[in-house]
Amino acid sequence: MKIPIVYNLRNLISRKLTTGLTVLGIGLVVFVFTAVLMLAEGFRKTLVSTGDESNAIIVRKGSNAELTSGIPRSQTNIIKTQPEAALSEDGRPLIAGELVVVNNLPRRSDGQPSNVVVRGVSKESLLLRTRMKLTKGRMWRPGTSEIIAGRSVAEKFEGCGLGESVAMGMRKWTVVGIFDAGGSSFDSEIWGDVEQFMDAFRRPVFSSMTVRMKDASQFDAMKTRLESDPRLTVDTFREVKFYENQSQNLGAFIKILGLTVTFIFSFGAMIGAIITMYSAVANRSNEIGTLRALGFRRRNILFSFLLECLLISLAGGIIGIFLAFFLQFIDVSTTNWATFSEVIFGFKLTPPITIASFVFAIVMGFAGGLPPAFRAARMQVVNALRGA
Amino acid sequence: MKVLKLIIKNAMRHKLRSGLTAVGIAIAITAFGLLRTIIDAYFIGVEASSDTRLVTRNAVSLTFSLPLAYRDKIAKIPGVEEVSYGNWFGATYIDQKNFFPQFAVEPETFLQLYPEFILSQEEQENFIKERNACIVGRKLADKYGWQVGDTFRLTGTIYPGDWDYVIRGIYDGRDPATDESTMYFHWQYLDESLNQTAPGRTGQVGVFYVGVNNESDVVPVSDAIDNEFNNSLAETKTETEKNFQLSFVSMVGTIITAVRIISIVVIAIILLILANTMTMTARERISEYAVMKTLGFRPRHLVGLILGESTAIAVAGGLFGLLWTFLLVWQFGLFLTANVGSFFPVFELSNTTMVIGFCTSLLVGSLASVFPALQAVRLRIVDGLRRID
Numbered sequence: 001m002k003i004p005i006v007y008n009l010r011n012l013i014s015r016k017l018t019t020g021l022t023v024l025g026i027g028l029v030v031f032v033f034t035a036v037l038m039l040a041e042g043f044r045k046t047l048v049s050t051g052d053e054s055n056a057i058i059v060r061k062g063s064n065a066e067l068t069s070g071i072p073r074s075q076t077n078i079i080k081t082q083p084e085a086a087l088s089e090d091g092r093p094l095i096a097g098e099l100v101v102v103n104n105l106p107r108r109s110d111g112q113p114s115n116v117v118v119r120g121v122s123k124e125s126l127l128l129r130t131r132m133k134l135t136k137g138r139m140w141r142p143g144t145s146e147i148i149a150g151r152s153v154a155e156k157f158e159g160c161g162l163g164e165s166v167a168m169g170m171r172k173w174t175v176v177g178i179f180d181a182g183g184s185s186f187d188s189e190i191w192g193d194v195e196q197f198m199d200a201f202r203r204p205v206f207s208s209m210t211v212r213m214k215d216a217s218q219f220d221a222m223k224t225r226l227e228s229d230p231r232l233t234v235d236t237f238r239e240v241k242f243y244e245n246q247s248q249n250l251g252a253f254i255k256i257l258g259l260t261v262t263f264i265f266s267f268g269a270m271i272g273a274i275i276t277m278y279s280a281v282a283n284r285s286n287e288i289g290t291l292r293a294l295g296f297r298r299r300n301i302l303f304s305f306l307l308e309c310l311l312i313s314l315a316g317g318i319i320g321i322f323l324a325f326f327l328q329f330i331d332v333s334t335t336n337w338a339t340f341s342e343v344i345f346g347f348k349l350t351p352p353i354t355i356a357s358f359v360f361a362i363v364m365g366f367a368g369g370l371p372p373a374f375r376a377a378r379m380q381v382v383n384a385l386r387g388a
Numbered sequence: 389m390k391v392l393k394l395i396i397k398n399a400m401r402h403k404l405r406s407g408l409t410a411v412g413i414a415i416a417i418t419a420f421g422l423l424r425t426i427i428d429a430y431f432i433g434v435e436a437s438s439d440t441r442l443v444t445r446n447a448v449s450l451t452f453s454l455p456l457a458y459r460d461k462i463a464k465i466p467g468v469e470e471v472s473y474g475n476w477f478g479a480t481y482i483d484q485k486n487f488f489p490q491f492a493v494e495p496e497t498f499l500q501l502y503p504e505f506i507l508s509q510e511e512q513e514n515f516i517k518e519r520n521a522c523i524v525g526r527k528l529a530d531k532y533g534w535q536v537g538d539t540f541r542l543t544g545t546i547y548p549g550d551w552d553y554v555i556r557g558i559y560d561g562r563d564p565a566t567d568e569s570t571m572y573f574h575w576q577y578l579d580e581s582l583n584q585t586a587p588g589r590t591g592q593v594g595v596f597y598v599g600v601n602n603e604s605d606v607v608p609v610s611d612a613i614d615n616e617f618n619n620s621l622a623e624t625k626t627e628t629e630k631n632f633q634l635s636f637v638s639m640v641g642t643i644i645t646a647v648r649i650i651s652i653v654v655i656a657i658i659l660l661i662l663a664n665t666m667t668m669t670a671r672e673r674i675s676e677y678a679v680m681k682t683l684g685f686r687p688r689h690l691v692g693l694i695l696g697e698s699t700a701i702a703v704a705g706g707l708f709g710l711l712w713t714f715l716l717v718w719q720f721g722l723f724l725t726a727n728v729g730s731f732f733p734v735f736e737l738s739n740t741t742m743v744i745g746f747c748t749s750l751l752v753g754s755l756a757s758v759f760p761a762l763q764a765v766r767l768r769i770v771d772g773l774r775r776i777d
Contacts, residue, residue: 104449271412335639
């Protein structure tokens, strides 16, 4: 016969302070664990969602970021003739040449300068980026010093809000529109007319060309053709893969650091649980003896104490995940060394992460509760009743 | 001394519990030490900065270059002692995982501006003589088992193509904070090759390194340089080497803040564990405290006992923790290097961190005993004797 769960619950409640401290300890560890996974996932998601499944991006051979790439017009003209390109409504091939530069602009929060990606785009660029939506204001007028800013840049950098202006490349540019790029890294960029930027920054070459393919399966054929053409020195990537690669280093660092810290913490939390449970067992030796005398088996005792510990860790897990949930309202911005520019991302809680955190909490509870539970189960009835 | 003996005996009454608590504290101190070391590692460039060196870059951002012609104009400004220049090369050595910094510099002036890179006379001369020679830091050389005379190839990203070098010197850092994981080669080598492959990109410099005569020249020289090139096609921003390094740190400001917050959380966790233990201990001994009060022990004696026991456990944990921190920092450094390349050029446990770690364990030891001690002080003897559990 199983020992009623109420017994465990009441015991936990009667020693409120100790239980509370242990639950809090486990909760903190689960919180950090979940936060780290959420951060790495948020970062990865921001970069991955920057790419579109049907798009391919072409950069100079050997470059792994648009910043270090440069494709001269002689080559871009050849690239523009690729047959895999889908056509726009007015029959133009959807191939966009873009210029990417980085500008050092002051942040609103502390006035410190940080690098912001400034992208010169062609007319086709907006058609290629289906997740891009202009939420405020309007597009720039051709031939003017007007620009549009991503949602996060407008929020976080001085002079980048609607109607404000920012000085770049010896000219003053006015922000006439704000766009939302669906949480991708484009939200952290400033966009303008590529011809204007080429002139202002004196960079007469495109950084990259993005192609929308009629069919994503045509990628390999296009890649082979472009890379074996002796007139071109380019590398071709699926857009999703290209941007995902840029998240590798920083994402790996976040994960390594975070998980190391969590791993260490988890031992701390387990020890907290073990201490609590051992003392619980010691204090309740009379009860244990009584239960045995009443006829409960050793394994019932074992499960009962194990369950008590699991209840603590489950409570801690719920608290930890609950608190971590609210992190999703916070934006994090840091410099991604791969692109040498600031990227603004957030925490993302996904079902796999939630499950992982619960499992983590349960494992901690199990590991912490097993030794004391064994001790409780192994007690000799006579010693227990004597009140050792 | 009797008090000390009593404290230790009390702690040993529950060997397992005291032991586990000490281990818990040790683990937390270890984490704390690791996090502080990470923050130190981010600031290492700042530490290694000189007060009489300035860095001049393009005002738009570091990714825009400056014309080589600026060199002579900068050199003429009063207060300037030496001018050198360099370009971030950013190439790949076999695989992206093997990241390390590479710079194309003007060799003679660069070595004069950076006396903290120690080379033998012969190594210096050989480096300056040969066009495709390079010098590498001791840490970098050790990582790949390079010796003077070895050759290797880099695959360019910013400057495409294959680049071959021969190592003519391995430099040691003069100070502990000096970076030893960078490779430096001739700017001329880069420029000449660009002349062949991409003539439009020649004569462009990434940054100018400017040495001034003394600290008081820093501000006037910085202003003079930036004024000189104001309203030109490539406006400059000149700052002290320290601020230049700090700007990199501020780029990852969020990560550093997060690590700092986690450090505080760690302390909180230690406090919780220890407070938990002391609370349990105190609860068990309520009848003992009542007896002691009856015998005439003053509240301060009880507080001393509780405080002493708490601190004893904390100190034991702290000492263990410091030992483990050594090991963890070492292993973590190796792990990072293996997976993410030369992320932190210097990753070492500082003495300050160890001292702070130990003091933290002492502080925590005291804080955790506050509540149980208060309880013991406020205890009415009759209540304490009445308790059975």
